[in-house]
Amino acid sequence: MRVGIPVLDDVLGSLPKGKTLTYYIDPEVEGDVFAMQTLYTNLEEGYRCAYVTSTMSPSSVRNRFREFGWELNDFPGFSMVDAYSGFVGSVSEERYVVKDPSNPSELDEVIKRAIRENDLVVIGAFSAMIDLCGEDFIRVAENWTREASNAGSRLVLSFVAWPYGDDVLEKVKDMSNAVVTVGGVHHRVVLGYYYGLLKADWADVNGIAVLFRLVRPGGVRAYIPKILVTGPFNAGKSSFVHAVSNKAVSVDRLGTTVALDHGHVEFKGFSIDIFGTPGQERFDPLLKVLGKEALGVILVVDSANPETFPRAKQMLEATTRFGLPYVIAANKQDLPNALSPEEIRKRMALPENIPIVPIVAKDGKGVYDVLEALLRLLIGGKYDKS
Amino acid sequence: MTSLREMLENVLRDLKSAGDIEASAIVSRDGLLIAADISQNVNAEAFAAMTATMLGAAETATSELGKGIPDRVIVEGKSGKIIATGAGSKALLVVMTNPKANLGLVLLELGKASEKVKELLGG
Ligand SMILES: Nc1nc2c(ncn2[C@@H]2O[C@H](COP(=O)(O)OP(=O)(O)OP(=O)(O)O)[C@@H](O)[C@H]2O)c(=O)[nH]1
Numbered sequence: 119m120r121v122g123i124p125v126l127d128d129v130l131g132s133l134p135k136g137k138t139l140t141y142y143i144d145p146e147v148e149g150d151v152f153a154m155q156t157l158y159t160n161l162e163e164g165y166r167c168a169y170v171t172s173t174m175s176p177s178s179v180r181n182r183f184r185e186f187g188w189e190l191n192d193f194p195g196f197s198m199v200d201a202y203s204g205f206v207g208s209v210s211e212e213r214y215v216v217k218d219p220s221n222p223s224e225l226d227e228v229i230k231r232a233i234r235e236n237d238l239v240v241i242g243a244f245s246a247m248i249d250l251c252g253e254d255f256i257r258v259a260e261n262w263t264r265e266a267s268n269a270g271s272r273l274v275l276s277f278v279a280w281p282y283g284d285d286v287l288e289k290v291k292d293m294s295n296a297v298v299t300v301g302g303v304h305h306r307v308v309l310g311y312y313y314g315l316l317k318a319d320w321a322d323v324n325g326i327a328v329l330f331r332l333v334r335p336g337g338v339r340a341y342i343p344k345i346l347v348t349g350p351f352n353a354g355k356s357s358f359v360h361a362v363s364n365k366a367v368s369v370d371r372l373g374t375t376v377a378l379d380h381g382h383v384e385f386k387g388f389s390i391d392i393f394g395t396p397g398q399e400r401f402d403p404l405l406k407v408l409g410k411e412a413l414g415v416i417l418v419v420d421s422a423n424p425e426t427f428p429r430a431k432q433m434l435e436a437t438t439r440f441g442l443p444y445v446i447a448a449n450k451q452d453l454p455n456a457l458s459p460e461e462i463r464k465r466m467a468l469p470e471n472i473p474i475v476p477i478v479a480k481d482g483k484g485v486y487d488v489l490e491a492l493l494r495l496l497i498g499g500k501y502d503k504s
Numbered sequence: 505m506t507s508l509r510e511m512l513e514n515v516l517r518d519l520k521s522a523g524d525i526e527a528s529a530i531v532s533r534d535g536l537l538i539a540a541d542i543s544q545n546v547n548a549e550a551f552a553a554m555t556a557t558m559l560g561a562a563e564t565a566t567s568e569l570g571k572g573i574p575d576r577v578i579v580e581g582k583s584g585k586i587i588a589t590g591a592g593s594k595a596l597l598v599v600m601t602n603p604k605a606n607l608g609l610v611l612l613e614l615g616k617a618s619e620k621v622k623e624l625l626g627g
């Protein structure tokens with residue numbers, strides 16, 4: 119079983135049997151989607167999964183999932199634990215029903231049964247239960263983590279960190295095997311949302327933090343606001359941006375880029391905005407504008423045109439001055455006199471560990487390998503396991 | 505407590521309520537969208553990148569002429585105007601007006617709003 123969240127899947131490996139994972143959410147952020155995504159990912163894998171609702175009717179829950187393109191009714195392995203209908207006095211047709219949701223022992227009973235009978239139980243609004251039953255309710259929930267551990271099931275809590283007492287907040291973290299924080303960031307000019315791994319007792323990780331955005335349909339995507347694509351005149355930067363993007367625009371005049379290329383791509387759980395620069399030297403002042411705040415650089419070179427390599431090297435130095443990760447896209451590999459990646463490495467005196475990916479941008483060949491190589495550097499460098 | 509994002513969005517909302525302004529955005533100088541009040545079917549990210557390049561290119565062009573930094577860039581078209589102006593060192597403010605907009609009034613409102621954005625983003 120996986121958690122189904124980009125990057126976390128890579129660093130955690132799996133969500134092992136018996137574990138409890140808590141999404142610990144800043145009240146300002148729409149964070150319920152994380153637990154929903156974990157549940158849906160595993161339904162698709164064929165696991166038996168249950169969703170506990172205590173703040174929304176079962177049909178509202180199904181609609182909330184539908185917002186992200188997730189149809190719960192398609193999966194026989196899905197069941198709802200209805201701890202809501204009892205409040206409003208309506209009849210429930212769900213597999214698990216808590217008749218009196220304000221009665222902690224009945225709630226406890228039904229949830230424990232769900233844990234024993236499923237591979238994964240997601241508590242959609244754990245904080246609301248604390249609000250209703252009082253802070254002592256945490257002790258009841260501690261029993262669920264034990265139940266999950268004994269039954270070889272898994273428990274995922276969605277917990278909104280309202281200003282409870284510090285002891286409550288600490289207890290919630292302590293009782294969980296893994297804690298993923300979800301919050302807002304204001305880093306320089308990037309106003310956004312992030313998630314991070316606070317702890318996970320089965321994986322060796324130190325504080326990772328990933329920007330994200332919500333995509334409808336789609337769910338949680340790791341968000342990379344800027345990857346810069348640069349390189350000499352005519353190397354194929356615009357062709358690359360268009361080949362790799364789901365949608366892209368260029369400001370080209372007379373066949374050359376005079377302002378920029380902009381593209382957006384959804385790839386392997388990442389949502390990425392790509393900025394392509396002009397190549398001709400007279401536009402270099404714009405490079406400074408475009409290059410700021412980039413998280414990584416893709417340098418496109420024309421493999422058949424080694425006279426442009428010094429210019430390529432100079433652009434690389436200008437854009438990666440602050441130690442940004444970069445990869446080389448060795449374009450126009452279809453031309454008969456194209457140099458091989460290793461030949462290019464030698465001629466440009468590039469270090470051994472820099473990926474050089476052969477591509478044919480005009481046919482879209484290899485362009486995703488370039489993206490993948492850069493993402494690996496971004497994840498490997500920033501979110502290092504060691 | 506209102507978040508910074510909400511405060512920025514409020515500035516944009518106030519701008520629109522002054523009339524004549526159909527859409528607006530706050531964009532970082534390097535082309536990332538910070539906040540927007542734009543209809544869903546506009547590609548806001550691409551629009552942000554273009555606007556930053558436009559203002560950046562205009563600033564480079566005029567300073568090459570030794571004329572200093574321009575106050576704003578105005579793009580006129582039959583279906584309205586696009587006006588981009590700096591809002592401190594980190595961001596810029598851009599609006600789209602309807603074709604009949606009173607330019608003087610819009611510029612006045614824009615000036616006030618850009619000051620607010622500048623303050624909110626710390627200069
Ligand atoms: N043979 C071959 N030609 C290519 C390839 N990729 C791009 N081209 C051609 O190279 C020329 C330049 O491509 P662009 O994508 O505009 O290059 P650019 O780097 O954006 O150019 P500037 O913006 O002017 O610096 C065009 O004629 C493309 O058709 C390729 O893989 N093979």
Ligand SMILES: [Mg+2]
Nearest residue numbers: 355356374375
């Ligand atoms: Mg180009």
